[in-house]
Amino acid sequence: MAVNTTSIGGSQDATLEERIAAVRPDLSPAEERVAGFFAQHREEVMFLSAVEIAGRLDTSDATVIRAAQSLGYSGLPALKAELREAMRTRATPTLRLGRSLEDLGSDPAAVLEHVLATEIELLHDARETLRAAEFTRALELIAGSQRVVIQGLGPNAPLAEYFASRLRRMRRAALSVGARGQALADALIDMRAGDVVVVLAYDRSSPEAELTLERARDLGLPSILITDTLGLALAGEFTVALSARRAGGGMFHLSAITVVVLDALLFGLAGRDRAGALAAADELQALRARIVERTKGGVS
Numbered sequence: 036m037a038v039n040t041t042s043i044g045g046s047q048d049a050t051l052e053e054r055i056a057a058v059r060p061d062l063s064p065a066e067e068r069v070a071g072f073f074a075q076h077r078e079e080v081m082f083l084s085a086v087e088i089a090g091r092l093d094t095s096d097a098t099v100i101r102a103a104q105s106l107g108y109s110g111l112p113a114l115k116a117e118l119r120e121a122m123r124t125r126a127t128p129t130l131r132l133g134r135s136l137e138d139l140g141s142d143p144a145a146v147l148e149h150v151l152a153t154e155i156e157l158l159h160d161a162r163e164t165l166r167a168a169e170f171t172r173a174l175e176l177i178a179g180s181q182r183v184v185i186q187g188l189g190p191n192a193p194l195a196e197y198f199a200s201r202l203r204r205m206r207r208a209a210l211s212v213g214a215r216g217q218a219l220a221d222a223l224i225d226m227r228a229g230d231v232v233v234v235l236a237y238d239r240s241s242p243e244a245e246l247t248l249e250r251a252r253d254l255g256l257p258s259i260l261i262t263d264t265l266g267l268a269l270a271g272e273f274t275v276a277l278s279a280r281r282a283g284g285g286m287f288h289l290s291a292i293t294v295v296v297l298d299a300l301l302f303g304l305a306g307r308d309r310a311g312a313l314a315a316a317d318e319l320q321a322l323r324a325r326i327v328e329r330t331k332g333g334v335s
Contacts, residue, residue, distance in 0.1 A: 050164075051077070051117070052264035052280070054106040056239065059268075062105055065094050069102035077118050085111050154291045161279040161292060172275045174303045176257045181229030182208040184222075186247050188215060191235040194290060198233070198297045205304065206315045212247070219243050223250045232258040234273070235293065236265050237281060248272040261296055 049057070055070045062070060072092060073080055080088065085096040088111075092099075100111055108114040177183055183202055187195030192213035202209035212222040223246065226232065232251040236244040248269065251258040260266065260273040263280045281292040305312035 049107075049267045050121075050264065051106070051114075053267040053278075056264040057268040057270075058105055058107075059239070062102070063098075065092075065098045066102040066105055068092055069094065069099050070106060073102070073106075073114065077121075081115050081118050150289065154289060157280060157289075157292050158295065161295070164278050164280065165296070169275050169277055170299070170303070173259045173277055174300060174307065176231045176259060176274060177233075177300065178304060178307050180231035180257075182210065182227075182231075183233060184210050184212060184226060184230050185233040185235070186212040186222075186244065187235040188213060188241060188243055190290070191237070191293070194293050194297065195233075195235060197294075198301070201297075201301050202304075204315060204319055205301075205312055207304070215243055219246065223247065226250055226254055226256065228254070228256075230254075230256050232256055233261065234258065235261050236269075237263045238265075240265055240268055245269070245272070261293065 051074055055074060059067060059070075069088065069092060072088065083091075085099040088099045089096040103111045103114045106114065108117070183199065185195045185198050187193075192211070195211040195213060199209035199211040210222075210225075212219075214222055230251075232247060234244050234247055248258050248260070249272065252272065257274040258272075260269060260276040262269075262276060262278055264278075266276040266278045269276075277296055279292050279296060281289055
């Protein structure tokens with residue numbers, strides 16, 4: 036299966052990670068292993084033949100070539116050429132923190148330095164993948180909405196609530212959604228005209244994320260996807276995507292990039308209505324002062 040390699044933003048090709056996320060459901064187990072090797076060992080892949088990669092994975096060179104073609108490349112040479120260009124033009128960190136932790140051991144200083152260096156590299160990378168046009172469009176959608184509904188599942192749920200609570204402090208109606216399975220129906224039925232839907236989804240899509248975007252589309256609501264690699268896989272399901280890679284795998288995901296994107300949206304909104312943002316901040320401080328005064332007075 037060949038994928039459409041048109042960029043999510045419109046001017047650059049889809050990344051290797053976006054291609055893998057888009058076609059993963061259609062890959063055979065062997066092809067998925069090969070695709071994972073491409074992503075996790077890109078520096079080596081640039082210098083290995085199909086036969087050598089096959090030997091590493093105990094598979095056939097034909098499977099290696101099919102995997103490259105399934106990702107939308109004409110063959111392995113085209114994939115290797117793209118990897119070389121990516122290495123030349125932008126940072127492409129290996130983003131598997133679990134493997135790095137094995138290498139780092141238990142040295143606290145080494146772990147701290149690794150995490151800081153990784154996040155700095157990711158922030159540099161985000162300058163290339165977060166495009167001003169998409170960011171501006173996302174701001175316009177949020178600013179023009181009556182309510183923001185933001186979905187974050189699992190570890191992303193606290194990030195969704197963080198964004199919603201910050202919006203409420205700016206006197207903007209906001210609701211975070213973290214329900215899975217049948218419980219998601221209660222959130223979906225509450226979506227209404229005037230909402231803008233924001234979905235945090237990374238690495239692999241989920242039925243909940245897909246259903247939330249589908250519900251928004253059915254109701255004619257604008258939607259914003261904040262992701263790393265799913266822009267291509269979910270193309271056509273959202274109004275605008277903000278794509279920035281994050282680090283980690285398994286239980287060790289780093290979340291700084293997600294927070295940076297959310298904070299940038301908050302700052303952008305405040306900048307569009309500076310007087311309103313300052314008035315809301317003053318009111319919040321006044322309410323906090325009243326609570327402190329009442330608590331000191333012993334009144335519950």
